[in-house]
Amino acid sequence: MEDYEAQEQEFMRKLEELEVSRSQMLKRSLAAAAGLTILSSPGAALAARARGDKNPPLKGRGFSLKEMVAEAKKEGHLNTIALPPDWANYGEVMSTFTKKYGIQITNDNPNGSSAQENEAVRSLKGDSRAPDVVDVSPAFAVSGASEGLYARYFPSTFATIPRAMKDTRGYWYGDYWGAISIGYNQNLVPNPPKTFADLLKSEYKGKVALNGSPLTSGSAIAGVFAAALANGGSVSNVAPGIDWFQKLKQSGNFIPVGTTPQTVASGQTPISIDWDYNNLAYVSEFPAARWKVTIPSDGVYGGYYAQAINKNAPHPWAARLWQEFVYSDQGQILYLKGFAHPARFNDLAKRKKLPKSLLDALPAPSLYAKAKFASLGQQTQAKAVIASQWPAKMGG
Amino acid sequence: MKPRRFIAPSALPWLLLAAIYFLVPLIATLLFSLKSNQTGKCCTVANYSWVIHNGDFWHTLKISFLLALETIVISLLLFVPTIYWVHLKLPKLRPVIAFLALIPFVVPPIVMVVGLLRFFKGSPDWFYAKPWGFLAGAYVILAFPYMFFSLDAGFRSIDVHTLTEASQSLGARWTTTLVKVILPNIRAAALAGSFLTLAIVMGEFTIANLAAFKTFPIFIQLVNETQGFPAGALTLLSFGITWAAMLSLLLVGRKRGARGAIVPATR
Amino acid sequence: MAWLATLPFFAYTILFLFAPAGSVLVGAFQGKTSGYTLENVRTLFHSPYIDAFKTSIEVSFVTALIGAVVGLLVAYAAIRDGTPRWIRSGLTTFSGVAANFGGIPLAFAFIATLGPLGIVTVFFRNRGWDPTAHGISLFTKTGVEITYMYFQLPLMILVIAPAIDGLKREWREASSNLGASQLQFWRFVGIPVLMPSLLGAMILLFGNAFAAYATAYSLTSGTVNLVPILIGAYYSGNVLDNPHLAQAMAFGMFVVLAAMMVVYIPLQRRAARWAK
Numbered sequence: 034m035e036d037y038e039a040q041e042q043e044f045m046r047k048l049e050e051l052e053v054s055r056s057q058m059l060k061r062s063l064a065a066a067a068g069l070t071i072l073s074s075p076g077a078a079l080a081a082r083a084r085g086d087k088n089p090p091l092k093g094r095g096f097s098l099k100e101m102v103a104e105a106k107k108e109g110h111l112n113t114i115a116l117p118p119d120w121a122n123y124g125e126v127m128s129t130f131t132k133k134y135g136i137q138i139t140n141d142n143p144n145g146s147s148a149q150e151n152e153a154v155r156s157l158k159g160d161s162r163a164p165d166v167v168d169v170s171p172a173f174a175v176s177g178a179s180e181g182l183y184a185r186y187f188p189s190t191f192a193t194i195p196r197a198m199k200d201t202r203g204y205w206y207g208d209y210w211g212a213i214s215i216g217y218n219q220n221l222v223p224n225p226p227k228t229f230a231d232l233l234k235s236e237y238k239g240k241v242a243l244n245g246s247p248l249t250s251g252s253a254i255a256g257v258f259a260a261a262l263a264n265g266g267s268v269s270n271v272a273p274g275i276d277w278f279q280k281l282k283q284s285g286n287f288i289p290v291g292t293t294p295q296t297v298a299s300g301q302t303p304i305s306i307d308w309d310y311n312n313l314a315y316v317s318e319f320p321a322a323r324w325k326v327t328i329p330s331d332g333v334y335g336g337y338y339a340q341a342i343n344k345n346a347p348h349p350w351a352a353r354l355w356q357e358f359v360y361s362d363q364g365q366i367l368y369l370k371g372f373a374h375p376a377r378f379n380d381l382a383k384r385k386k387l388p389k390s391l392l393d394a395l396p397a398p399s400l401y402a403k404a405k406f407a408s409l410g411q412q413t414q415a416k417a418v419i420a421s422q423w424p425a426k427m428g429g
Numbered sequence: 430m431k432p433r434r435f436i437a438p439s440a441l442p443w444l445l446l447a448a449i450y451f452l453v454p455l456i457a458t459l460l461f462s463l464k465s466n467q468t469g470k471c472c473t474v475a476n477y478s479w480v481i482h483n484g485d486f487w488h489t490l491k492i493s494f495l496l497a498l499e500t501i502v503i504s505l506l507l508f509v510p511t512i513y514w515v516h517l518k519l520p521k522l523r524p525v526i527a528f529l530a531l532i533p534f535v536v537p538p539i540v541m542v543v544g545l546l547r548f549f550k551g552s553p554d555w556f557y558a559k560p561w562g563f564l565a566g567a568y569v570i571l572a573f574p575y576m577f578f579s580l581d582a583g584f585r586s587i588d589v590h591t592l593t594e595a596s597q598s599l600g601a602r603w604t605t606t607l608v609k610v611i612l613p614n615i616r617a618a619a620l621a622g623s624f625l626t627l628a629i630v631m632g633e634f635t636i637a638n639l640a641a642f643k644t645f646p647i648f649i650q651l652v653n654e655t656q657g658f659p660a661g662a663l664t665l666l667s668f669g670i671t672w673a674a675m676l677s678l679l680l681v682g683r684k685r686g687a688r689g690a691i692v693p694a695t696r
Numbered sequence: 697m698a699w700l701a702t703l704p705f706f707a708y709t710i711l712f713l714f715a716p717a718g719s720v721l722v723g724a725f726q727g728k729t730s731g732y733t734l735e736n737v738r739t740l741f742h743s744p745y746i747d748a749f750k751t752s753i754e755v756s757f758v759t760a761l762i763g764a765v766v767g768l769l770v771a772y773a774a775i776r777d778g779t780p781r782w783i784r785s786g787l788t789t790f791s792g793v794a795a796n797f798g799g800i801p802l803a804f805a806f807i808a809t810l811g812p813l814g815i816v817t818v819f820f821r822n823r824g825w826d827p828t829a830h831g832i833s834l835f836t837k838t839g840v841e842i843t844y845m846y847f848q849l850p851l852m853i854l855v856i857a858p859a860i861d862g863l864k865r866e867w868r869e870a871s872s873n874l875g876a877s878q879l880q881f882w883r884f885v886g887i888p889v890l891m892p893s894l895l896g897a898m899i900l901l902f903g904n905a906f907a908a909y910a911t912a913y914s915l916t917s918g919t920v921n922l923v924p925i926l927i928g929a930y931y932s933g934n935v936l937d938n939p940h941l942a943q944a945m946a947f948g949m950f951v952v953l954a955a956m957m958v959v960y961i962p963l964q965r966r967a968a969r970w971a972k
Contacts (some may be wrong), residue, residue: 156546246918248929289919298657321469424744440773457808511705534903544716586862624792632796664801675789
């Protein structure tokens with residue numbers, strides 16, 4: 034059998050035994066990702082393109098994986114962008130890909146925004162440093178597709194990605210989703226908050242933080258959506274969410290500093306409203322903070338991110354191989370290890386491929402059952418409302 | 430009135446105020462950086478060890494430091510003769526250049542990098558894809574306001590006309606005048622501008638980030654956004670390293686400095 | 697043709713400065729889809745943009761003024777006779793580093809000092825006076841100003857030091873021989889000599905604060921509304937996406953700085969008058 038097939042079997046076996054503890058996995062992925070950011074030379078890859086190799090396929094299904102791996106290996110490199118190593122376990126996703134296929138990854142701008150990803154595709158067009166693949170929020174996936182930034186491709190498992198999370202023409206496809214959660218430091222917050230209503234209590238004075246500003250951060254805007262759902266609003270009416278944050282600020286509970294690993298580790302943001310996969314990653318990352326995570330029962334808001342291939346990717350075969358990997362069972366389970374719900378969650382659950390230990394690490398499925406997602410139209414509308422109301426109500 | 434031998438009493442409160450204001454936040458960061466990830470309490474050097482043993486730390490530091498030196502050299506070569514000339518022959522041009530020197534503040538780095546990337550898209554790889562070309566070019570512009578106002582203050586405090594006339598009447602060519610007479614007299618100002626340029630390059634993030642180069646500030650930002658306690662250690666280490674770089678610049682400047690008297694700007 | 701010698705300089709600035717700056721000025725007047733419009737500029741006069749400009753100008757002005765005054769006093773204290781040489785070297789090199797210390801590390805250092813759990817806050821709390829209970833918070837406009845001083849002060853010190861060097865000791869001697877007091881020296885000799893450099897330094901500090909973004913964002917996530925933060929939000933955020941509005945805001949910044957220059961030039965000419 035091929036090298037990578039053997040590796041995958043070994044991965045699945047280890048997973049069942051779960052010999053490796055979670056914190057060790059996290060440490061390894063962080064270490065691996067740190068090494069991934071070293072400057073590497075894509076010169077060889079460009080030379081391969083110049084030799085005039087054949088065109089990559091439109092559909093993964095039915096195409097020989099062996100051939101795709103061979104072509105990708107000839108390119109020898111993959112450029113990714115805006116993949117923080119500790120976000121949905123991307124560190125391990127990238128290092129596993131490299132180990133499995135022997136293809137080095139250069140990860141540019143790890144904490145970049147979706148807008149910066151699309152801009153990199155635009156600005157670096159034709160340059161060997163341009164990103165091959167992107168992981169963007171749905172709004173930017175749609176605008177990127179309509180602008181002609183992406184190539185069409187159908188990963189082999191495309192059919193098992195939920196309809197609501199993909200572009201049927203094959204320009205982009207959702208890779209994982211999460212829900213807004215409340216994370217808290219048990220040392221500084223002895224009485225855990227369970228709902229948005231709880232957070233207004235006076236015992237949480239000066240303790241509640243968001244992951245950035247809703248004007249720039251996707252997870253912050255999701256926090257506003259969740260607050261809206263908890264306060265009589267809906268995915269088409271986020272104004273109650275903004276009002277709730279204003280109340281939080283007036284009560285003195287809100288601190289405007291954006292959550293970072295430093296603020297969590299030091300206890301400066303004892304309570305953080307953020308995606309579940311981010312908050313859950315902190316649990317093992319900072320044992321001293323005794324971080325715990327819950328999904329607020331009064332407002333459950335979900336959001337997903339989407340993969341796409343750069344139409345002018347410097348390494349088109351490696352890009353498609355990446356998608357095959359990300360949407361394989363192994364890739365999707367790696368997301369689950371990072372506490373994110375993979376897009377093919379339902380398919381994997383049906384085929385009983387989800388390890389119980391990983392499922393147990395997530396909050397109870399009943400909490401997620403009520404999750405609401407906003408459509409693109411609703412998101413655009415919400416952004417406009419936030420742009421006009423947030424600075425006035427929260428500023429000064 | 431002979432020179433004071435000891436520090437003036439009226440100087441002390443200001444120096445103390447500055448010392449307290451500058452040092453306390455650094456001490457707070459230090460205390461944070463000595464905490465252990467396991468217990469959340471003092472004291473461990475594990476965070477410093479993490480930084481020092483990280484290959485990217487040294488790699489990106491070297492790139493940024495060399496980039497800073499390159500930017501300083503290009504800036505001095507470009508701005509010193511120009512400002513000298515303006516002070517000497519074209520004083521009316523001074524406000525124009527001063528105005529131009531404010532433009533880098535107005536163009537947000539985000540806008541600048543996007544504009545530059547599109548403008549230089551077709552240019553050869555040795556310029557476009559390497560930090561020594563594209564990035565250095567952009568950094569010279571970023572350093573421009575600081576270089577200009579420093580050099581300008583320096584040129585003001587000397588008598589350019591007298592110096593030039595004296596030097597030329599002794600038969601010196603323009604280049605000799607510039608290098609052997611003028612430059613030593615504006616040494617302090619040139620050094621100040623160089624310090625600021627070094628600091629700018631060692632701290633510039635947005636342009637390098639969006640143009641996909643891997644410099645030291647990029648590394649710092651990554652650590653700050655993904656690590657807890659090591660980020661504090663990195664902050665202090667980078668502070669210390671940049672300070673050491675400044676001190677070495679100072680020593681270099683001092684060694685090559687003139688021993689001649691500074692001609693005051695009286696006339 | 698004396699101006700020919702300045703050609704390399706202008707060639708360079710055209711290539712590297714005018715190109716991107718030009719795209720800003722043009723883009724400010726472009727519509728989201730096509731064509732030209734004044735709509736973007738008109739929007740600037742409404743909330744929250746006009747508030748952002750007011751706050752930005754205020755923060756920049758305050759930190760430039762205080763930075764200039766305190767910076768001058770500190771620099772003078774370090775450079776004057778009697779102060780050991782190492783204090784000056786230490787201060788100027790430290791200033792070189794601190795002048796560009798910003799973003800997350802600076803914000804974190806101040807949160808660790810003056811934040812709700814900062815060492816200074818806890819120090820006072822343990823002694824019976826809780827700053828947070830009295831509404832004192834780092835995450836306000838004043839807090840941002842205090843944090844900004846960390847790079848404004850060093851910038852001032854670096855820029856004014858060469859000018860202070862130009863204040864000859866002989867002048868102090870001469871003025872005291874003529875019977876003038878310390879205050880009179882400063883009023884009639886010291887400050888007027890320094891004034892052009894002081895004004896230049898203040899403009900530099902103003903521009904420096906006006907364009908600063910990362911520190912305020914890390915500290916307050918945009919609740920203190922500043923223009924560069926809004927520009928960042930519109931130009932490259934995850935949420936908003938209207939580059940032309942961002943360019944209009946940059947154009948607004950340009951107008952503000954141009955206005956400052958219009959004030960600066962005649963003031964500066966007056967100040968330099970005595971030297972002729």
